[in-house]
Amino acid sequence: MNFDHSPVAKELIARMQAFMQEHVLPAEASYYQQLKGGSDWTQWQQPAVMEELKAKAKAAGLWNLFLPEDGARLANVDYAPLAEITGRSMMAPEVFNCNAPDTGNMEVLVKYGSEAQKQQWLKPLMNGEIRSAFCMTEPDVASSDATNMEATAFVEGDEVVLNGRKWWSSGIGHPNCKVLIFMGLSAPEADKHRQHSMVLVPLDTPGVKIERMLPVFHTLDEPFGHGEVSFTNVRLPLSAIIGGNEQDPAHGIGRGFEIAQGRLGPGRIHHCMRAIGAAEYSLELLCQRALSRVAFGKPLAKLGGNADIIANARMAIEQARLLTLKAAWMMDTAGVKAAMSEISQIKVIAPNVATQVIDAAMQIHGGAGLSDDFPLAALYAYARVLRIADGPDEVHRGLIAKLELQKQALQSQAIPNQAMRGQA
């Protein structure tokens, strides 16, 4: 196991850290001041400061680094620390054009997009000119079992017709969001994992209606938003289906899960490392508060079990980061399938560690920690959502156990009977 960073990665880490300190963090205040749309999402605007930062990041070569196929060609182990750095500010990922769901959508297009799809959507996404959304989760079924999806994408002649309702379509409220990927049921008679397809849908297609933005702990995550979207007889040419080819644009029918699988591995590394970055930042804030506030004649750091809280947070973060690096390293060296257990493991661990550490930091900040004077409440919401998004903890634990039991079932012939030394 080798988590050493390549020379290129080391240099990028140093430059990205510097960029965060010099440009991103000092811009947070203006960014949030420029966000004034409030509860009416149709009034949301992209803060000018974000576009300025994006231009700077692009010029600095700190752009699209998540994408193995682009210039930097970073391994997951190399991208991981960069993702962690961006976890320290909710606005950072967009600055570097590395925010979900655009990252996953771009990867899908790189791997499965037709030339026309790449020209039309991948190029402007990679340039940061537009944003995108991903419509999978549905309000009426338990989405922890993705095969529950009921929205339809049926082929009718040379068109594919979409119907149904999706929600938690993150980023769909962004003023720059122009396209979404819709996943729906196309082939109800096929095998369970061959029934669904992915379709590229321009946001202004007739029949697409954003019904509302969903709050998470009372915030709408302006200017991104989490949308509930209805699709009513949305008609698109077959070329809108992802995973087809020029000869047979309908070839993508039923490939939804296949495409989704490839999309999820790296995305989980990104999310987990950002969560770890958020936890690390929260621990710093916790320690600073513990050192600077005084009660009963002592700094909080010296009171009661606060030192234990700090130690436990440090140990949890260290372990979560190492586990995430292991998952990244396995993906890099043995592939997503071999890393399946590890990917599920980090998907459980990192958001749980992050919520716990952030919660501890909120507690030591007192009321201030729950307010917007500190970034903790926002980071908490992000980390808490992650325990549900991309598969809830429960589903991942189930998968980890299943793989573990399979391993034991395979080895069980070889068990020496010393385990029963007491048995006659």
Added chain:
Amino acid sequence: MNFDHSPVAKELIARMQAFMQEHVLPAEASYYQQLKGGSDWTQWQQPAVMEELKAKAKAAGLWNLFLPEDGARLANVDYAPLAEITGRSMMAPEVFNCNAPDTGNMEVLVKYGSEAQKQQWLKPLMNGEIRSAFCMTEPDVASSDATNMEATAFVEGDEVVLNGRKWWSSGIGHPNCKVLIFMGLSAPEADKHRQHSMVLVPLDTPGVKIERMLPVFHTLDEPFGHGEVSFTNVRLPLSAIIGGNEQDPAHGIGRGFEIAQGRLGPGRIHHCMRAIGAAEYSLELLCQRALSRVAFGKPLAKLGGNADIIANARMAIEQARLLTLKAAWMMDTAGVKAAMSEISQIKVIAPNVATQVIDAAMQIHGGAGLSDDFPLAALYAYARVLRIADGPDEVHRGLIAKLELQKQALQSQAIPNQAMRGQA
């Protein structure tokens, strides 16, 4: 130990449950629709539906029941289940004129108010005509140690002059809020717990300025709000001091902690029982969701560790409720001082149980649980705040341990040495 309810209490429980089902819960939707002030708190208005409900509750005799001194004269053990019932809806306590901080403020006035103070403030508070706030916590010091308070209430001639900054003054944004109780430093040379005084301050007194409303997990808790308030040379007659008497209005100087202590016991029972009500309600929602949603071919209730989550929630709630009843019973039968450890115990346990159960309910609801489609996010914010408000967990744990160690120190002479049977 006897938690039996008096016949009066039993009848009130039944009537309050019925009132909640018939009137309060069905009104929630309109109430939240009528709240439209949003982020500009100066535009907040009292929803008409609330005043209608208040009138009905008053007419039904379900009014001011928290107050041992009023007609119902309920023991804490008898009021506890009523508080639990109101924990099921964030709007319920105001309906019954039983919401913090008005309850505590009314108790203070009943016990320590002069006749004039009672006429001017207690009467309209008990009639539900006005609301009030309590200004104790300060932004610049660790308020977990209340003796840190730095805002001043100095006597100058026949006036008391207030200066300083307070925050987390809950309810101060309410359109009906007309008065606040200010706690500040009056006698810096006195013993640590004889330095502070409480002063009644009409909200429109010159020098009182509400600077902003503080969000909790991004919500401002319209129409109550949690305010940050500055006091700049706020001048009031000595008769505004609480705890004085007609001959000597300045007699209340330095009695702040004495008065605060009496205020906290019952308030903690109320908060804890409401938190338990919130947890109980969340467990109901959790079970209903677990029974009604299907994944992998089974209702969620049958999947993975979900049954354990339900069992653990049930056990935690049962225990927290029993402990709170014990604390109430001790207050009723032996007084607040004798119940000191138990009151701190419930103050730790109930909000922690509530946050855990609500969090579990959110998790099983998936994204919906974090949104406003269910009351869970709002209940979570309430319960989470309680881990900080009225003394953070850490301070209460410290007190519990101190009392426990004192007990052992007293008994340690009597320890038989059988504990060391192996020692020669």
Added chain:
Amino acid sequence: MNFDHSPVAKELIARMQAFMQEHVLPAEASYYQQLKGGSDWTQWQQPAVMEELKAKAKAAGLWNLFLPEDGARLANVDYAPLAEITGRSMMAPEVFNCNAPDTGNMEVLVKYGSEAQKQQWLKPLMNGEIRSAFCMTEPDVASSDATNMEATAFVEGDEVVLNGRKWWSSGIGHPNCKVLIFMGLSAPEADKHRQHSMVLVPLDTPGVKIERMLPVFHTLDEPFGHGEVSFTNVRLPLSAIIGGNEQDPAHGIGRGFEIAQGRLGPGRIHHCMRAIGAAEYSLELLCQRALSRVAFGKPLAKLGGNADIIANARMAIEQARLLTLKAAWMMDTAGVKAAMSEISQIKVIAPNVATQVIDAAMQIHGGAGLSDDFPLAALYAYARVLRIADGPDEVHRGLIAKLELQKQALQSQAIPNQAMRGQA
């Protein structure tokens, strides 16, 4: 809910506490010195000091108090504090003739025994002249599902013939153990809970062979022991079957589960209260050690998170005790069936609280805590076993969840739809 003790119970509590201080605890050292059989269980002897203590307890009327049918006629709520007192010493229950499994066996005989069975076995058991065992758990099947039992008790003519292997037959190594209750399969074709019978088996019946004593954390629990026992064509008259009647001694066939159910309720209260007594005692030892040992210039009580550990232990014990009292009160007032969830709840909570508190006490004692210089290792073993005996935690959690979900299923018609206020 009323946990008040009757005047009789109050007097017994005071007397039993005094008896423990005056007689039992001071005798512990001699008792353990007189236990010298060691690993060869066939050499075990009853320490003389135990018989002396039994005689004293009997003379003092502190005898068989567990039994509702005897003179004291204590309710479960009244017996609970007595059981807690005996939890402070591993030797105490036998002193008062209140130790498992004799208590449960006596209750079975009181309720289901024939006159002849009572004369032969109940009378000497109640006199403390003999001891008994209960043979239910089997080595070859998962005993968490009691219907798995495979040992057989088939009627052949006027005899019942036992075959099979049992283990964890506690108390079977006691020199005074003269009889055991065997539970086995009699009617494989009957309903799942009507297949098994209970049979009274004199220990010296041909075909009964104690194979070995099983260690728990390396201790054999001399002089009680946990035995593995084989039954090979053990032949007994039909009158040995429990639950028959004079006309039809075979009437007890298939009543095993029915009889077992009645046996378990009070037994769980006893075990749980003893576990709570063990926890309370361990917390005392913890506090004394924390006050008396010094490191880094301070008593341990002032170091790190030790105060939190003490506070958490106090809160856990209080809650576990209240929950157990509630279960006892429900059994007393509404019956075992109505208390089913609560009985399972305490069966999970009390042993878990006890293991945690004892473990914390061991930790603060350092190495001494793991040795025999303190009773902690022995108490830990007792509490740890309880997480498995009489139904493992997992089975009880499952039952609690099942009952909870049933409750919700019943109420779900009545759910007001305010829970979905955001849904159009």
Added chain:
Amino acid sequence: MNFDHSPVAKELIARMQAFMQEHVLPAEASYYQQLKGGSDWTQWQQPAVMEELKAKAKAAGLWNLFLPEDGARLANVDYAPLAEITGRSMMAPEVFNCNAPDTGNMEVLVKYGSEAQKQQWLKPLMNGEIRSAFCMTEPDVASSDATNMEATAFVEGDEVVLNGRKWWSSGIGHPNCKVLIFMGLSAPEADKHRQHSMVLVPLDTPGVKIERMLPVFHTLDEPFGHGEVSFTNVRLPLSAIIGGNEQDPAHGIGRGFEIAQGRLGPGRIHHCMRAIGAAEYSLELLCQRALSRVAFGKPLAKLGGNADIIANARMAIEQARLLTLKAAWMMDTAGVKAAMSEISQIKVIAPNVATQVIDAAMQIHGGAGLSDDFPLAALYAYARVLRIADGPDEVHRGLIAKLELQKQALQSQAIPNQAMRGQA
């Protein structure tokens, strides 16, 4: 960070795994049968099978691999997986001459021993001809603060004279134990960490008396034992002091803590990796039991929260192992001092993970898991002791927090004030 194993290490891992399967595990039954001294430790004998295994291991070159200074010259990262392998059997470390406290004692002698000391003690220790003990912990003081040590090692003329009482001297009951290292107070006036010295004491020196063997959860750990030892005017030449030199044998006076520090780093890696090996083995047993036992018609693995338990164990073990590898890697690349936090972190994490996983495995095995039919109870005792030995969890957490806070204190000048964006 690079945890890759050197080619030498890879080959050793494979050979040691094979050796364990072929020789050690199959010999466990005979080993335990040959241990028959029981509670009288003076009768303990070295089982013949152990000497045979040692000879085989030595012949195979699987000998003294813990020692960086010997032939294999393994880095800590390379030795770690070997230690993990030996964690699967309580008898394995001695087979490979890699058991504590001999490993630490040998390291001390390699680094600080005089030529004469090496000839007399290091050589036979490295040959496995003798064993040794380490006498540091004392019964009368809190040993979590090592500076509490009160036993004395005063120089009188050309002798050093030892007095005092030590306990938890592991391995001192071994029939082959011939020497111990005594740590005691020599220079009470010196700086706190310059007061103590280490002295080599042949076990048969007059005045050395082994008072008893201490049980851990009722087991004496035959044939090693944990001894309580009294030292009464034990007189040795100054050349017995460790850390002196030929010119000045008294040069070692006051170097006790300096020497102890160097001793602890690698030892903690060894212990932690063995604990992880024990956890890994227990998880295997857990899974096998979960797959093979059936209740309520299903294998235990499919019941309730058992899958979650398996998943949680897998995640905990993975993280603990990675953290231990990181600590090893830091020691290898940056030295013990730089790895101080990480070493304390693993010392907390690994034993806690091990106790939790082993406890879960015991639970799923039912009563069998607590008996000696499975190695779980023995492994549990080992892991539980580790939470106290070599510094209790509490002390390590304190150190981790202290280092964390120092880090933050250093960085706090550089904190951008975006953390307070809400503050005017």
